[in-house]
Amino acid sequence: xxxxxxxxxxxxxxxxxxxxxxxxxxxxxxxxxxxxxxxxxxxxxxxxxxxxxxxxxxxxxxxxxxxxxxxxxxxxxxxxxxxxxxxxxxxxxxxxxxxxxxxxxxxxxxxxxxxxxxxxxxxxxxxxxxxxxxxxxxxxxxxxxxxxxxxxxxxxxxxxxxxxxxxxxxxxxxxxxxxxxxxxxxxxxxxxxxxxxxxxxxxxxxxxxxxxxxxxxxxxxxxxxxxxxxxxxxxxxxxxxxxxxxxxxxxxxxxxxxxxxxxxxxxxxxxxxxxxxxxxxxxxxxxxxxxxxxxxxx
Numbered sequence: 030x031x032x033x034x035x036x037x038x039x040x041x042x043x044x045x046x047x048x049x050x051x052x053x054x055x056x057x058x059x060x061x062x063x064x065x066x067x068x069x070x071x072x073x074x075x076x077x078x079x080x081x082x083x084x085x086x087x088x089x090x091x092x093x094x095x096x097x098x099x100x101x102x103x104x105x106x107x108x109x110x111x112x113x114x115x116x117x118x119x120x121x122x123x124x125x126x127x128x129x130x131x132x133x134x135x136x137x138x139x140x141x142x143x144x145x146x147x148x149x150x151x152x153x154x155x156x157x158x159x160x161x162x163x164x165x166x167x168x169x170x171x172x173x174x175x176x177x178x179x180x181x182x183x184x185x186x187x188x189x190x191x192x193x194x195x196x197x198x199x200x201x202x203x204x205x206x207x208x209x210x211x212x213x214x215x216x217x218x219x220x221x222x223x224x225x226x227x228x229x230x231x232x233x234x235x236x237x238x239x240x241x242x243x244x245x246x247x248x249x250x251x252x253x254x255x256x257x258x259x260x261x262x263x264x265x266x267x268x269x270x271x272x273x274x275x276x277x278x279x280x281x282x283x284x285x286x287x288x289x290x291x292x293x294x295x296x297x298x299x300x301x302x303x304x305x306x307x308x309x310x311x312x313x314x315x316x317x318x319x320x321x322x323x324x325x326x327x
Contacts, residue, residue: 116322116323116325117323118260118261118319118320119208119209119261119262121261121319121322122204122261122262122263122319123204123206123262125204125261125263125315125318125319125322126161126182126183126202127161127183128322129318129322131158133314133318134202134311134314134315134318135155135158135187135200135311136155136310136314137154138152138153138154139152139153139155139189139306139307139311140152141153141306141307141310144302144305144309145299145302145306146302151191151192151302151306152191152192153189153190153191153192153303153307154190154192155188155189156188156189156190156197156237156240156242157187157188158185158186158187159185159186159188159235161184161185162183163181163183163184164176164181164203167186167201167233167235168184168203168232169229169230169232169233171229172231172255175224176205178207178211178215179207179211179212179215179262179264180205180206180207181203181204181205181206182205182206182262183203183204184201184202184203184204185202185204186199186200186201186202187199187200187201187235188200188234188235188236188245189307190240190241190242190272194241194272195271195272195273195298196269196270196271196272196298196299196303197241197242197245197269197271197272198267198269198304198307199232199233199235199269200266200267200308200311201232201235201267202264202266202315203266204262204263205263205264206262208262209259212257212259212262213259215264216258219255219257224255225254225255225256225282226282226285228280230255231250231253231268231280232255232266232267232268233247234247234250234268234270241272242272243274244273245270245272248276249271249274249275249276249277250268250269250270250277250280251268251269251270251271251277251280251281251286251298251300252268252269252270252280252281252282252283252286252295252300252301252303252304253268253280253304254267254268254282254305254308256308258312258315258316261319263315265308265311267305267311269300269303269304270300271298271300277294277295279293280295281293281295281296281301283301283304283305284301286300286301287301287302287305
């Protein structure tokens with residue numbers, strides 16, 4: 030009998046003792062390799078329709094175009110917007126309290142053009158700077174608890190007097206440990222819950238011996254503001270009072286003290302303008318300095 034396989038016929042399975050195929054080329058147990066080669070006649074493949082060929086070519090060209098465009102767009106965006114020498118403002122701002130001179134953080138003189146009642150000009154002179162400290166001794170417990178989600182890296186404070194020494198204002202900056210998301214969340218909370226208008230969240234004063242602020246204590250607090258920044262990890266606050274040491278029984282948040290129809294002694298004395306004017310200028314200086322440091326090549 031002729032056992033030679035006919036052309037195109039499927040060869041019989043190998044002998045049980047021969048090679049046993051296994052998926053992915055692995056064997057279920059170790060054993061000697063018995064390489065074999067089996068050739069099978071392939072069926073003819075019908076010619077591709079010209080329309081299908083053209084469509085496939087168009088898809089390939091379109092895909093390559095999209096990929097190339099994406100790569101080019103990413104390259105151009107990174108080239109135009111990313112500055113390899115720039116630093117994160119949060120990283121720069123968090124250490125600003127020790128890297129920036131005190132006269133830059135709290136200038137000896139602040140000019141407030143149009144910052145007083147009726148657009149009057151103001152000039153404030155720094156009469157004392159508190160030693161940098163943690164927040165426990167410088168903030169009321171409830172305010173400290175409110176700022177806890179962003180942490181406290183350092184607290185800096187200074188006290189200013191107006192040109193006539195009739196009012197005094199303590200301005201401060203809390204350098205936080207929080208990131209951008211945490212600072213934004215805290216800012217939203219302050220706005221939505223009106224935390225900056227609560228008297229139990231007023232900042233503390235910094236009294237300076239032998240100056241117009243010698244008697245500036247908690248009972249002398251008259252107008253205040255608290256602002257959570259989101260560009261840098263800093264909370265800026267200011268609290269003002271009378272320089273003669275009088276006790277204030279009805280302190281007002283800045284927004285109320287600036288209201289046109291407010292007739293309180295605090296509003297009439299312009300103490301809301303004092304707190305806001307000084308806080309705004311310290312805040313602007315802080316933003317400008319951190320921006321300059323962040324853009325400076327490393």
